[in-house]
Amino acid sequence: MQSILDLSGGKYSCVTANLPQTNGRVVATTIVEDVSTHLLHYHEMSHLSFILNGAIVDKRRTFETERLSGELMFFHAGEAHQTIYKIFPATNINLELGNFFYEENSINEGLLKSSTENNPNVKFTMLKIYKELLTKDGDSDCSIGMLLLSLIESNDRAPNRRPIWIENVLELLNDNWSESITLKDLADAANVHPVTISKHFPKYIACTLGEYRRRLKIEKSLGFIKTSKFSLTEIAQRCGFADQSHFTRTFKHMTGFLPRDYQNS
Numbered sequence: 612m613q614s615i616l617d618l619s620g621g622k623y624s625c626v627t628a629n630l631p632q633t634n635g636r637v638v639a640t641t642i643v644e645d646v647s648t649h650l651l652h653y654h655e656m657s658h659l660s661f662i663l664n665g666a667i668v669d670k671r672r673t674f675e676t677e678r679l680s681g682e683l684m685f686f687h688a689g690e691a692h693q694t695i696y697k698i699f700p701a702t703n704i705n706l707e708l709g710n711f712f713y714e715e716n717s718i719n720e721g722l723l724k725s726s727t728e729n730n731p732n733v734k735f736t737m738l739k740i741y742k743e744l745l746t747k748d749g750d751s752d753c754s755i756g757m758l759l760l761s762l763i764e765s766n767d768r769a770p771n772r773r774p775i776w777i778e779n780v781l782e783l784l785n786d787n788w789s790e791s792i793t794l795k796d797l798a799d800a801a802n803v804h805p806v807t808i809s810k811h812f813p814k815y816i817a818c819t820l821g822e823y824r825r826r827l828k829i830e831k832s833l834g835f836i837k838t839s840k841f842s843l844t845e846i847a848q849r850c851g852f853a854d855q856s857h858f859t860r861t862f863k864h865m866t867g868f869l870p871r872d873y874q875n876s
Contacts, residue, residue, distance in 0.1 A: 665701025
């Protein structure tokens with residue numbers, strides 16, 4: 612039987628730069644230079660792990676998934692997993708959440724996991740948290756807590772009760788993120804009247820159609836910025852922005868970073 616490594620708060624099976632625990636949270640930046648495989652292990656606290664650089668295979672009991680720069684993972688406390696690094700150097704920002712955080716805010720691991728899976732802003736929220744970690748002034752801790760809870764608040768819109776036509780609209784938008792799509796295209800795919808989409812899309816998704824499409828484009832740009840040799844001008848064009856200026860403004864608004872700063876982080 613394979614042994615499982617037990618890692619306490621802030622500890623990882625690779626090079627780690629720790630930040631002090633604050634308000635029930637532990638932040639650790641893991642940096643991997645040349646390790647190809649890590650041991651099967653678990654952490655005593657639940658945590659969010661954002662891939663800043665590199666690519667990994669996230670291997671757990673029920674699935675195995677390749678994850679790239681700009682992607683986020685949630686791990687329950689005590690959940691056994693193995694992280695296999697594929698591109699080096701690799702950097703993860705790990706945000707561990709202790710019982711105090713859950714108890715103080717009257718939430719649980721299941722609700723946070725559901726929120727990170729269903730909230731379209733989750734990757735941008737993690738980048739804003741990372742920006743606060745870099746700033747690290749007297750207001751950062753409160754800001755990080757608010758950013759985390761904003762995921763829960765947005766999830767209060769009960770995505771599990773969204774009508775089927777909304778899911779059809781989102782599927783079309785996600786599958787064709789770089790293509791021109793009209794309201795009629797969406798109505799045809801959802802089999803509802805265009806007025807229905809216009810009136811109810813913001814209610815279920817918490818943003819306008821234009822904002823949602825810009826989110827998808829910026830999300831795609833995260834991988835290009837970290838893993839491709841394209842210039843920022845080329846990335847802006849590939850992601851459907853009119854020019855680099857528009858891309859830069861939108862990226863800064865959604866992530867808190869300028870594209871160049873994110874590229875060099």
